[in-house]
Amino acid sequence: MNDQPANLTDRETNQFFEARKKVFPRRIDGSFRRLKWVIMVVTLAIYYVTPWLRWDRGPYAPDQAVLVDLANRRFYMFSIEIWPHEFYYVAGLLIMAAIGLFVVTSAVGRAWCGYACPQTVWTDLFMHIERFVDGGRREQYKLDDAPWGPKKVAKRLTKWTLWLLVAIATGGAWVFYFADAPMLARELFSGTAPQTAYFSIFILTMTTFIFGGFMREQVCIYMCPWPRIQTALMDDQSLQVTYKHWRGEPRTRGIKRAKAMQAEEVDASSLLPPGDCIDCKACIAVCPTGIDIREGPQIGCITCALCIDACDEVMRRIDRPEKLIGYTTVEDEKLAMAGKVPEPPLKRLLRPRTLIYFAIWAGIGLAMLFVLGNRSRLDIDAGQIRNPLAITLSDGDIRNGYVIKLRNMEQRPRDFVVTVEGIEQAELWTDLQSRAEATRQIRFEVPADSVARRTLYLAAPAEGPERSDILFTVTALDDETATASAPTNFNRTGN
Amino acid sequence: MAEHKEIDQPTGTEKVGHEWDGIEELDTPMPRWWLWTLYATIVWGVAYTIAYPAWPMIEKASDGLLGWSSRGDLHADLAAEEERRAPMTRAIAQIPIERLPEDSELLRFAVEGGRSAYKVNCVQCHGSGAAGFPGYPNLNDDDWLWGGDLQAIHQTLEHGIREPGNRESRYSEMPAFGELGILNRDEMNDVVSFVRVMSGQDSASNASRRGQAIYDIQCSSCHGADGTGNRDLGAPNLTDSIWLYGGDRESLYRTVDQSRYGIMPSWGNRLDPVTVKMLAAYVHSLGGGEELVEQDDSTEVDTNTDDAPDPVTQNERPAG
Ligand code: SF4
Ligand code: SF4
Numbered sequence: 001m002n003d004q005p006a007n008l009t010d011r012e013t014n015q016f017f018e019a020r021k022k023v024f025p026r027r028i029d030g031s032f033r034r035l036k037w038v039i040m041v042v043t044l045a046i047y048y049v050t051p052w053l054r055w056d057r058g059p060y061a062p063d064q065a066v067l068v069d070l071a072n073r074r075f076y077m078f079s080i081e082i083w084p085h086e087f088y089y090v091a092g093l094l095i096m097a098a099i100g101l102f103v104v105t106s107a108v109g110r111a112w113c114g115y116a117c118p119q120t121v122w123t124d125l126f127m128h129i130e131r132f133v134d135g136g137r138r139e140q141y142k143l144d145d146a147p148w149g150p151k152k153v154a155k156r157l158t159k160w161t162l163w164l165l166v167a168i169a170t171g172g173a174w175v176f177y178f179a180d181a182p183m184l185a186r187e188l189f190s191g192t193a194p195q196t197a198y199f200s201i202f203i204l205t206m207t208t209f210i211f212g213g214f215m216r217e218q219v220c221i222y223m224c225p226w227p228r229i230q231t232a233l234m235d236d237q238s239l240q241v242t243y244k245h246w247r248g249e250p251r252t253r254g255i256k257r258a259k260a261m262q263a264e265e266v267d268a269s270s271l272l273p274p275g276d277c278i279d280c281k282a283c284i285a286v287c288p289t290g291i292d293i294r295e296g297p298q299i300g301c302i303t304c305a306l307c308i309d310a311c312d313e314v315m316r317r318i319d320r321p322e323k324l325i326g327y328t329t330v331e332d333e334k335l336a337m338a339g340k341v342p343e344p345p346l347k348r349l350l351r352p353r354t355l356i357y358f359a360i361w362a363g364i365g366l367a368m369l370f371v372l373g374n375r376s377r378l379d380i381d382a383g384q385i386r387n388p389l390a391i392t393l394s395d396g397d398i399r400n401g402y403v404i405k406l407r408n409m410e411q412r413p414r415d416f417v418v419t420v421e422g423i424e425q426a427e428l429w430t431d432l433q434s435r436a437e438a439t440r441q442i443r444f445e446v447p448a449d450s451v452a453r454r455t456l457y458l459a460a461p462a463e464g465p466e467r468s469d470i471l472f473t474v475t476a477l478d479d480e481t482a483t484a485s486a487p488t489n490f491n492r493t494g495n
Numbered sequence: 496m497a498e499h500k501e502i503d504q505p506t507g508t509e510k511v512g513h514e515w516d517g518i519e520e521l522d523t524p525m526p527r528w529w530l531w532t533l534y535a536t537i538v539w540g541v542a543y544t545i546a547y548p549a550w551p552m553i554e555k556a557s558d559g560l561l562g563w564s565s566r567g568d569l570h571a572d573l574a575a576e577e578e579r580r581a582p583m584t585r586a587i588a589q590i591p592i593e594r595l596p597e598d599s600e601l602l603r604f605a606v607e608g609g610r611s612a613y614k615v616n617c618v619q620c621h622g623s624g625a626a627g628f629p630g631y632p633n634l635n636d637d638d639w640l641w642g643g644d645l646q647a648i649h650q651t652l653e654h655g656i657r658e659p660g661n662r663e664s665r666y667s668e669m670p671a672f673g674e675l676g677i678l679n680r681d682e683m684n685d686v687v688s689f690v691r692v693m694s695g696q697d698s699a700s701n702a703s704r705r706g707q708a709i710y711d712i713q714c715s716s717c718h719g720a721d722g723t724g725n726r727d728l729g730a731p732n733l734t735d736s737i738w739l740y741g742g743d744r745e746s747l748y749r750t751v752d753q754s755r756y757g758i759m760p761s762w763g764n765r766l767d768p769v770t771v772k773m774l775a776a777y778v779h780s781l782g783g784g785e786e787l788v789e790q791d792d793s794t795e796v797d798t799n800t801d802d803a804p805d806p807v808t809q810n811e812r813p814a815g
Contacts, residue, residue, distance in 0.1 A: 018524040215528070222526055387624030391782065394638045394735035399782060401635075431780040432602060435637055457782045 023290035024140035030309025051176035058411040060448035099361040105233040109240040114304035122212040133159040171204030217289035236330035243294040248277030283307035377409040380474040382486040389494040399459040408446035415477040422470035431455035609777025637783035638737040644787040649775035655761030673752030
């Protein structure tokens with residue numbers, strides 16, 4: 001099937017599009033296949049189970065361990081709670097995720113694509129379902145070519161139903177990250193869940209169904225931008241799946257043919273000794289993207305290493321050393337061709353490029369941990385009312401107004417006292433009081449996990465500088481060390 | 496370029512003719528599904544403009560088959576919002592204005608509602624920050640011509656000041672001492688001198704001493720012997736630092752000569768009772784609001800403030 005140049009037939013029949021060539025990879029077993037199984041189980045388990053983990057935060061906060069609470073604008077992750085004004089933590093996590101991919105890619109190539117990418121994981125799962133329903137590679141091709149009949153319809157319907165179930169479970173799990181999972185689950189089944197929940201499930205179900213079931217490698221090759229970026233992150237010392245053509249070429253045809261060629265006693269000087277590749281095409285048959293790795297590195301290869309498993313099996317059978325196809329670097333490949341010993345893997349991993357990426361990644365992580373560990377769960381903002389700026393009172397004093405925001409990020413209601421520094425004889429009162437009740441400090445109770453917004457008035461004698469720097473300070477009554485402050489001004493002129 | 500096509504030997508694909516560092520671009524066709532996706536988006540685009548308002552016509556744009564309009568959306572949203580606020584507005588309608596501060600949640604709601612009503616109805620005279628202009632009182636300060644507690648502010652808002660034809664409107668008029676020929680130039684100058692001494696802007700002089708005698712006869716009945724004014728008459732306090740028309744000699748002279756007073760419309764005629772209450776709460780919250788002075792019989796205080804006679808306790812008000 002791969003004898004034809006890739007695009008020729010379509011080119012001749014139709015100028016405008018290329019029909020997708022269906023890929024039905026053969027089942028294979030081997031060390032990399034088993035690694036893929038483990039990663040699939042672990043990642044899927046994390047995805048499906050996480051929303052159901054509980055985490056006790058007291059009576060004023062949800063008890064879901066990981067929760068993106070859009071309505072109340074909170075992000076909970078185990079013991080960490082993120083407020084909207086702390087969104088830089090989330091930004092930091094996203095940056096770390098990106099740089100983490102840089103680290104991995106520069107060290108071990110497209111490992112993300114081959115093992116952990118959701119597109120890969122779900123496609124893999126869908127392929128297993130397909131094999132379970134339709135049978136092995138040969139049967140799949142036969143069934144695909146067969147005309148529609150009762151048997152084909154039955155098999156297709158079974159397969160699609162199974163796919164759809166997986167897809168619904170996938171889309172369904174996603175919404176649980178955004179609401180209390182047990183409650184939402186009950187609402188979903190009783191039909192009372194919010195519209196957005198059903199809509200999100202529908203969209204994610206359809207994308208999973210179509211991407212995992214039908215588009216598969218087309219997503220990787222045509223839609224995903226990541227392979228193009230990865231190319232720039234890799235160099236001659238990054239690991240990639242490579243066919244060692246110096247060992248494999250020239251190919252022979254089957255085991256017998258190889259033996260026969262040796263027996264023919266041809267002129268050894270005119271012919272290269274036969275290579276290890278017996279051109280059995282096992283590596284092509286198992287490839288989920290349907291490419292021939294022997295053509296060299298290419299964008300279609302997601303480095304899933306299934307071809308390594310396949311070829312190793314063949315090599316074991318014909319009694320040749322394994323790893324005719326293997327993980328190696330371009331540099332090692334050059335050394336091996338020259339008959340030298342490849343560098344130790346550790347030396348390949350620890351090189352300036354990977355170390356710099358790692359240092360940046362770890363630096364951001366440590367900085368975030370440090371800030372997170374030292375962050376205060378109390379915050380004050382003081383915004384001066386500028387229209388009007390300064391008001392003359394009947395006794396000649398000057399009054400300024402401020403809008404104070406107190407953020408109590410603890411999971412309990414707290415009493416706070418707000419004071420002002422930087423101005424003598426300051427009198428403070430709120431917009432719900434009169435000046436007769438003015439004091440030097442104002443007490444507020446702020447409910448658990450919320451922001452209190454209050455207007456404060458500050459009066460002081462007219463004599464003094466036109467503009468003084470002042471500082472509003474908030475202190476918790478139950479813990480004097482819990483304090484925060486916000487600088488602003490007191491203006492004696494201006495309107 | 497289109498004439499002689501070059502074919503890439505290994506793949507059999509046509510070349511585009513571009514080359515960078517030995518890397519050539521091939522004219523690989525799009526996948527079929529992608530081509531169909533493109534067609535589908537075109538169909539979608541056309542259908543969308545038929546379903547929703549889009550095509551410009553002579554009078555207006557096409558209505559769209561679904562009958563959707565952004566104005567309709569807005570109306571629905573406004574109705575829903577009104578529905579949401581109903582419990583609060585009903586509670587405000589029922590509670591007498593002076594009891595509003597007892598429920599801080601309700602008070603906050605009233606202040607915020609008043610803030611937006613102010614922006615629509617009051618900024619024209621009192622300014623967007625309520626700082627006023629000469630002749631239009633500054634609502635942020637603590638000087639009140641007719642009283643600064645919630646009831647007094649509410650009464651002013653409800654019935655206005657000097658509104659013709661409104662019997663309950665607050666009313667007073669200062670005589671135009673010069674124009675009416677009550678005082679002559681020198682006398683008026685003397686009175687001005689005295690007022691400036693009273694407010695602590697000048698120190699006593701012969702003129703101010705002469706002015707004091709005139710003040711005692713002509714002015715003290717309204718502004719008080721000590722000049723602190725009279726709120727029942729809307730007579731300003733002349734001893735403080737706040738001047739509605741200016742406290743300099745020239746402004747004071749003109750005030751005595753011609754008499755100056757403003758007119759405020761009664762908002763009870765134009766706005767619903769809840770909005771008027773919310774406006775009073777907002778104005779009261781601007782920093783100069785005074786505490787209600789309890790009268791002898793506090794149950795009779797509330798005469799003209801609301802339409803619902805039975806006061807509602809906090810418990811009866813639905814949470815919202
Ligand atoms: S599986 Fe190995 S031996 Fe078989 S074709 Fe591929 S490279 Fe050659
Ligand atoms: S060529 Fe090998 S490593 Fe690459 S995608 Fe195919 S099977 Fe996976």
